[in-house]
Structures are given as structure tokens and as C-alpha cells.
Amino acid sequence: MTRYSDLDRPPLSEAALNRALVRPGSLWTGVTVVDSTGSTNADLALDARGGAGEGAVLVAEEQLAGRGRLGRTWTAPPRAGLTFSVLLRPSVPVAAYGWLPLLFGVAAASAVRRLAEVDVRLKWPNDLLVGERKLAGVLAEQAEGAVVVGMGLNVLLKPGELPVETATSLAIEQAACLDRDPLLRAVLREVETHYREWADAGGDADACGLRAAYLAASATVGRQVRVELPGGAVLAGTATGIDRAGHLQVAAGGETLALSAGDVVHVRPTA
Numbered sequence: 001m002t003r004y005s006d007l008d009r010p011p012l013s014e015a016a017l018n019r020a021l022v023r024p025g026s027l028w029t030g031v032t033v034v035d036s037t038g039s040t041n042a043d044l045a046l047d048a049r050g051g052a053g054e055g056a057v058l059v060a061e062e063q064l065a066g067r068g069r070l071g072r073t074w075t076a077p078p079r080a081g082l083t084f085s086v087l088l089r090p091s092v093p094v095a096a097y098g099w100l101p102l103l104f105g106v107a108a109a110s111a112v113r114r115l116a117e118v119d120v121r122l123k124w125p126n127d128l129l130v131g132e133r134k135l136a137g138v139l140a141e142q143a144e145g146a147v148v149v150g151m152g153l154n155v156l157l158k159p160g161e162l163p164v165e166t167a168t169s170l171a172i173e174q175a176a177c178l179d180r181d182p183l184l185r186a187v188l189r190e191v192e193t194h195y196r197e198w199a200d201a202g203g204d205a206d207a208c209g210l211r212a213a214y215l216a217a218s219a220t221v222g223r224q225v226r227v228e229l230p231g232g233a234v235l236a237g238t239a240t241g242i243d244r245a246g247h248l249q250v251a252a253g254g255e256t257l258a259l260s261a262g263d264v265v266h267v268r269p270t271a
Contacts, residue, residue: 009079009156012059012181020185021057027192029055036078038065040085041141041150047087048146054089057188063152080157081169082184085150088195096203097147098246098260099210101126101140103198104149106213107190108136115186116175121219124239124248125261128153129219132269133168151187155180211242224270225250227259236270
């Protein structure tokens with residue numbers, strides 16, 4: 001029995017998270033938990049413009065204006081998921097920044113697989129999947145020389161609470177761990193490990209093993225895909241790899257194209 005055994009969705013403890021994650025030499029300098037906000041990414045981006053240092057973590061029990069890529073919305077009932085953002089100031093070439101959402105995905109997938117015992121895969125550029133269903137999304141944004149990376153992870157959502165029919169949650173997948181506190185700790189510790197290795201390698205995703213780790217967990221590479229492009233154009237081909245900049249490589253029409261996240265509207269497997 002826990003002190004929250006009578007509650008369906010216990011709140012996170014800011015004090016407990018800080019005790020667990022903030023220590024001398026840690027990447028994380030402070031964890032703030034708020035009951036509600038519009039967007040954790042927007043809040044930390046504002047802090048970044050005000051000169052906030054690296055390592056701030058902002059967690060919202062409810063996010064009222066959560067955003068996915070290309071302005072898509074991401075919603076969940078209060079305390080049903082993990083909605084959080086981190087503030088990073090990478091000392092690597094800006095050209096390497098495109099790896100940050102992929103790094104975050106690798107770290108989160110590893111943590112969730114370990115604790116929840118669910119086979120999580122990565123859909124390029126920013127989704128975590130169980131099978132073909134979306135478990136989590138990642139959004140990275142630059143702000144005044146900093147990068148804010150946010151994640152929305154569905155933990156306790158019931159089928160009728162999913163933001164879209166193609167989503168899922170750890171509860172629906174009957175995961176081994178549904179406690180948001182250890183899940184958040186595990187994700188942030190994995191992010192710190194991968195981020196330090198990537199930064200120490202100067203943002204070289206091959207030198208630190210990040211590209212290999214991403215490819216090993218990819219649900220996109222090796223599959224026939226349909227890529228919807230801005231303006232309504234469609235590219236059909238085979239996802240063959242991820243290049244040194246984190247771009248998706250698609251073989252189509254006798255050539256291989258490299259697509260950045262900003263180049264695409266949707267990437268979907270071909271039936």
C-alpha cells in the first residue's frame with residue numbers, strides 16, 4: 001500500500017523529484033512541477049530568452065495548449081500522463097541540433113522498455129510507438145541559443161481519453177510500471193547519459209553511438225513509406241537510413257533523398 005493507494009492518479013512530488021535528480025555534477029539543476037500551464041515548451045522557451053541556465057525541468061500535471069510538431073495539439077486528462085520539457089544549451093555545432101529530438105526518443109524508449117516492459121519503437125522524427133500506435137511525442141524548439149525539448153507520454157489514459165484513435169497508453173498496454181514518478185526519473189536519467197555522451201563527442205552521432213542506437217529502435221527505417229510533403233506532394237519509397245544530420249533517407253525513383261523534420265508533414269508506413 002502507498003499513501004496514494006486510494007487515488008486513481010496520484011500527483012507528482014516536486015520535492016521527491018528534486019531529491020532524486022538534482023545533485024552535484026548533475027545535468028538537471030531543478031525540477032518544477034505545476035498543476036496546469038499552457039505549454040511547458042513555451043514556458044521554458046520564455047525562460048531561455050531570459051537567460052535561464054541549462055538543466056531546468058518543467059513538468060505540468062495538465063497542459064492546456066500542448067503542441068506537437070507543426071502546431072498539432074496534444075492533450076491528456078490531469079495526472080494521466082507525463083508532460084514535461086527540459087532546457088538545454090548544447091556546446092556543439094548548431095548543425096547537430098537536429099539529433100536532440102532523436103536522442104530524447106532513444107533515451108525515453110530505453111527507459112520505458114526497461115521499467116514498463118513494453119516494446120517501444122521510434123517513428124521518425126518524433127514519435128514513440130507500441131506497434132503502430134503512438135505512445136509519446138517529442139518536440140524540440142530553439143530559443144535564444146538554447147534548445148527546449150518537450151515530451152508528452154501517455155501513462156494512465158483509458159481508451160476513451162486518448163487524443164486520437166491511433167494513440168495508446170502504458171495502462172492500455174498493461175505495462176509493468178504505471179507509476180509516473182519512477183518513469184520520469186528513468187527518462188531524465190537516460191536523457192542525461194545520452195546527452196553527455198553526445199555533447200562529449202561534439203554532436204557526432206556516430207562517435208557516441210547515438211545513430212546506431214536510434215537505428216536499432218527504429219520503426220521507420222527499412223520500411224516502405226509514404227511521405228506527405230508541404231503543399232500536398234507525396235513521396236513514396238523505402239526508408240533506408242538516417243544520415244549524419246539526423247535526416248531520414250528515402251530511396252525513391254532511383255535516387256536517395258534526405259528529409260529533415262521540417263520537410264515533411266507525415267511519414268506513414270505503406271500497407
